[in-house]
Amino acid sequence: MAYWLFKTEPDEFSINTLQSKGVSCWEGVRNYQARNMIRDQIQVGDQVFIYHSSCKNIGIAGVAKVIKGAYPDHFQFDPTSDYYDPKSDSHQPRWFMVDIEFELKFDRILPLSALKVMPELSELAVVKRGNRLSVMPVSESEWQAIMIRVNAK
Template sequence: MAYWLFKTEPETFSIDTLQIQKCSCWEGVRNYQARNMMRDEIQLGDEVLIYHSSCKNIGVAGIAKVVKTAYPDYFAFDPESDYYDPKSTPDNPRWYMVDIEFVRKTERIIPLAVMKSIPELADMPLVKKGNRLSVMPITGAQWQTILQLEKL
């Protein structure tokens, strides 16, 4: 099993949305590096931290689990979708998504500022300058460290 962090803007999709829906596809990833991780590395049962970005309370908001591995992001085929890509076709898909299932909300939003202050998280892509990936791997040790921050 591996561990991941998925970024989302809560105005678009939040941990509350996932809690209500119980399960959702993680569509709309339009970065090749993040796409490759979703397509090639994310496996059934992997655990995911849901991270709220571009909002008032930036940070880890909950936990999800991967319940379906990568398949073509069919939103890319729909001209009416915000995620439409005319270069992506059903015969030659450019973009992929996975399905995740709600596990739980964190006891509090774990702020980015707090994570940046923890030496054990210094190598985590999220806390490094300039990282814009919406999907990123984290280690088991980083996972445990972040979850310990719920109680602070």
């Protein structure tokens, strides 16, 4: 099992949205590096932090689990979708998504400011300046440090 952090704008899709749906596809990733992680590394059973970005309360909001591995993001073929890619080919799709299932909503968002001061997270991509990826790996020790912090509150 591996660990990940998925960034989302809560106005578009939040931990509350996932909680109400129970299961959802994680679509719309349009960065090649993030796409490669989805396509080549993320597996069924992996754990995911849901991270709210571009909002008032930036930080980790909860946990999900991957329940379906990578498959073509069908929105890339839909001209009415914001995620439409006219250069994508159905025989060799460019973009992929996974399905995730809600597991846990934190009582309070664990803010980015708190993550930045945890020495155990100094190598976590989201705390580094300029990291804009929507999907990023989390080491097991980083995952445990975050979960201990959340459970200590």
